[in-house]
Amino acid sequence: MRKVPEEMATKMMAAADLFAERGLDGTKTEDIAAATGVPKATIYYYFEGKEEVLSFIFSAVLAAVGEAVEAALRSPGTAAERLSAVIDAHLHVFALHPKASQALHFDLGRAARLPEIRTQTNAAFIDPVASLLAQGARDGSLRAVGNPRLTAVAILGAVSTSAIHVLALDTGDPVLSLTRVITPLVLNGLRPEGGNQ
Amino acid sequence: MRKVPEEMATKMMAAADLFAERGLDGTKTEDIAAATGVPKATIYYYFEGKEEVLSFIFSAVLAAVGEAVEAALRSPGTAAERLSAVIDAHLHVFALHPKASQALHFDLGRAARLPEIRTQTNAAFIDPVASLLAQGARDGSLRAVGNPRLTAVAILGAVSTSAIHVLALDTGDPVLSLTRVITPLVLNGLRPEGGNQ
Amino acid sequence: MRKVPEEMATKMMAAADLFAERGLDGTKTEDIAAATGVPKATIYYYFEGKEEVLSFIFSAVLAAVGEAVEAALRSPGTAAERLSAVIDAHLHVFALHPKASQALHFDLGRAARLPEIRTQTNAAFIDPVASLLAQGARDGSLRAVGNPRLTAVAILGAVSTSAIHVLALDTGDPVLSLTRVITPLVLNGLRPEGGNQ
Amino acid sequence: MRKVPEEMATKMMAAADLFAERGLDGTKTEDIAAATGVPKATIYYYFEGKEEVLSFIFSAVLAAVGEAVEAALRSPGTAAERLSAVIDAHLHVFALHPKASQALHFDLGRAARLPEIRTQTNAAFIDPVASLLAQGARDGSLRAVGNPRLTAVAILGAVSTSAIHVLALDTGDPVLSLTRVITPLVLNGLRPEGGNQ
DNA sequence: CATGAATGAGCTTTCATTCAT
DNA sequence: CATGAATGAAAGCTCATTCAT
Numbered sequence: 001m002r003k004v005p006e007e008m009a010t011k012m013m014a015a016a017d018l019f020a021e022r023g024l025d026g027t028k029t030e031d032i033a034a035a036t037g038v039p040k041a042t043i044y045y046y047f048e049g050k051e052e053v054l055s056f057i058f059s060a061v062l063a064a065v066g067e068a069v070e071a072a073l074r075s076p077g078t079a080a081e082r083l084s085a086v087i088d089a090h091l092h093v094f095a096l097h098p099k100a101s102q103a104l105h106f107d108l109g110r111a112a113r114l115p116e117i118r119t120q121t122n123a124a125f126i127d128p129v130a131s132l133l134a135q136g137a138r139d140g141s142l143r144a145v146g147n148p149r150l151t152a153v154a155i156l157g158a159v160s161t162s163a164i165h166v167l168a169l170d171t172g173d174p175v176l177s178l179t180r181v182i183t184p185l186v187l188n189g190l191r192p193e194g195g196n197q
Numbered sequence: 198m199r200k201v202p203e204e205m206a207t208k209m210m211a212a213a214d215l216f217a218e219r220g221l222d223g224t225k226t227e228d229i230a231a232a233t234g235v236p237k238a239t240i241y242y243y244f245e246g247k248e249e250v251l252s253f254i255f256s257a258v259l260a261a262v263g264e265a266v267e268a269a270l271r272s273p274g275t276a277a278e279r280l281s282a283v284i285d286a287h288l289h290v291f292a293l294h295p296k297a298s299q300a301l302h303f304d305l306g307r308a309a310r311l312p313e314i315r316t317q318t319n320a321a322f323i324d325p326v327a328s329l330l331a332q333g334a335r336d337g338s339l340r341a342v343g344n345p346r347l348t349a350v351a352i353l354g355a356v357s358t359s360a361i362h363v364l365a366l367d368t369g370d371p372v373l374s375l376t377r378v379i380t381p382l383v384l385n386g387l388r389p390e391g392g393n394q
Numbered sequence: 395m396r397k398v399p400e401e402m403a404t405k406m407m408a409a410a411d412l413f414a415e416r417g418l419d420g421t422k423t424e425d426i427a428a429a430t431g432v433p434k435a436t437i438y439y440y441f442e443g444k445e446e447v448l449s450f451i452f453s454a455v456l457a458a459v460g461e462a463v464e465a466a467l468r469s470p471g472t473a474a475e476r477l478s479a480v481i482d483a484h485l486h487v488f489a490l491h492p493k494a495s496q497a498l499h500f501d502l503g504r505a506a507r508l509p510e511i512r513t514q515t516n517a518a519f520i521d522p523v524a525s526l527l528a529q530g531a532r533d534g535s536l537r538a539v540g541n542p543r544l545t546a547v548a549i550l551g552a553v554s555t556s557a558i559h560v561l562a563l564d565t566g567d568p569v570l571s572l573t574r575v576i577t578p579l580v581l582n583g584l585r586p587e588g589g590n591q
Numbered sequence: 592m593r594k595v596p597e598e599m600a601t602k603m604m605a606a607a608d609l610f611a612e613r614g615l616d617g618t619k620t621e622d623i624a625a626a627t628g629v630p631k632a633t634i635y636y637y638f639e640g641k642e643e644v645l646s647f648i649f650s651a652v653l654a655a656v657g658e659a660v661e662a663a664l665r666s667p668g669t670a671a672e673r674l675s676a677v678i679d680a681h682l683h684v685f686a687l688h689p690k691a692s693q694a695l696h697f698d699l700g701r702a703a704r705l706p707e708i709r710t711q712t713n714a715a716f717i718d719p720v721a722s723l724l725a726q727g728a729r730d731g732s733l734r735a736v737g738n739p740r741l742t743a744v745a746i747l748g749a750v751s752t753s754a755i756h757v758l759a760l761d762t763g764d765p766v767l768s769l770t771r772v773i774t775p776l777v778l779n780g781l782r783p784e785g786g787n788q
Numbered sequence: 789c790a791t792g793a794a795t796g797a798g799c800t801t802t803c804a805t806t807c808a809t
Numbered sequence: 810c811a812t813g814a815a816t817g818a819a820a821g822c823t824c825a826t827t828c829a830t
Binding site for chain 3 (some may be wrong): 816
């Protein structure tokens, strides 16, 4: 992948709509050209092919997730408070990049097979959250869990799946409102108040 | 879809491996023929095409999920206890049909667009769990949540994502052991014991 | 390469004209389809691609050369007489398959890189002629040469190059008349009669 | 074709390796750029395209052939002796420009269609040799042949084909040693000494 | 003068799909 | 009923070629 000029990068992000709608295989290179205004051959000049365009978009989303999560982690407060901030930050990315997020979800299987994407997912979300859980156990704001990474994966799943669900329903329902569903679930669980027995 | 004979159905399930590995678009009808031993034209005789084969497999998994969840719901105990049983039941399906589950995950975007699959997902998991949450609020074993369906979706995401994660890692780690991660998360949340506030 | 049915084989030979005229790279698969009446996809069903079609044609020519040469070798007479017969036989093949021969000549470089073609060239011409030269040295009808195989290659070059030259000139001049040029050259050389010293 | 600077000409000769190995169509302009260190667009600045580069190389070889043959023709001695010198001279060119010669051989069909190349081939070898044969008939050192030009073509074929054969085999075997195979063949033929009848 | 950047124009190749047997 | 043979319809990808700088 040749170094992608700023303008090209911006234009390519427009392809996210296509990928979100039809997935990678349902999107012809020609479609991307039409949607972005960049000639097919020029796309090939900068990218190896449409899969690399997809990967480029995924990377952009994950970079945004990474930054948002990192900022949340640096916020003041207990680990529990920061975990709450992380969930909000994550939801913010879904709100900011709804199409790209849906594209990532659409081709989840393919994304999981792109080594670069796996690495970025770990770095942007799973590692930081797992480490945050460990901190919470230390500062007493969170319960110690047996497997912090798997717990982080479960949280990732809860957030992503419901966010995509809300985006797909396409009721005006803001994704951010999900925080009222996810955060209590993750922090307090479903048992009635007064006794997490 | 012509009525599929028992033997044909069984053979077609072998295609799950291919779909799990490469997704629908990465799998040629010819590949399915090679993997199942059923000639390409014969596949066309019984199915509309490979997408219907995929859909057939997805349905089988979702039927299994539906039955497992339903059985768990019928088990005795509080709603909270039955929710725990539902999670276990769901994980059991991942353990029993790992390849088909991964296939469903790989083509999640496509699955979400197949009306039949959406309906089945609702019927097999989301509706029952949402209704269970309402019951829990009534019998006092669970906290009342604002949006039971979204909460159900979040639980589905937590279970599926981590189950797929474990299957993909392919350490001998049994998927079922996830119950020790998910169930406490869902029921108690991450706050330290003694006060979910 | 799937087993090529008789009729398909016959039709494909029509592509020789194209290859003779423009070479392999100058001939589009579509051209072959148009010229033979066989749909592009059907060509691909039987052959790996146009290169295999070319190779198929080359093989047919070389098979013809092989048979002609072999028949000449079996003719009665001294080695010298049979060498003369071999040259005639070789020229006959150019006369019978002018287009395919020209195609072979056009893509000589490529042909030389196809292992199958090299093997067939050796088997059809070089080996038999080299062995004939050795016989001639024994029966006294030919002079012993230091390197029979290279001599065979030189004869092959003399015959082919002049035959192609005549075909390309496309004067009605029959290729077979070349025998009056080549045979004396090869048998007697250019020195004046009466003393090959 | 803009006037090609000395250095550019030298660098372009390096493309002969590529053409010898893969032919014109198998060689991308980009490959030539990589092999010669001359940027693609710069090649276009000096040549019409890669075909002209090929033609340029061919011309260089044929010019060398022309000079060598001419020098041999000017050497003292009978026509027969000079014919022998011509063959040696021709072989020398194969030894000096092995890659370019192989390139010419690889794209023989294309070369035959380039008018410039045909003209040069005639001028460099066929015409002089044909005329030499006529001289030989006059000075009595060579037998009179019916068609001197075709005989010249046959000699050209014998020399080229065996030279390329030796170069392709890539045993250290010097091309020049071919003179011991070709010259006796052409001058004396294959009949046993003492009677070319 | 030279060249990096960009692209128009195709061609090979692949496959889902059909249908005669 | 089942299936081998055949093909229509794309789509990915490549490259020669141009041109602004």
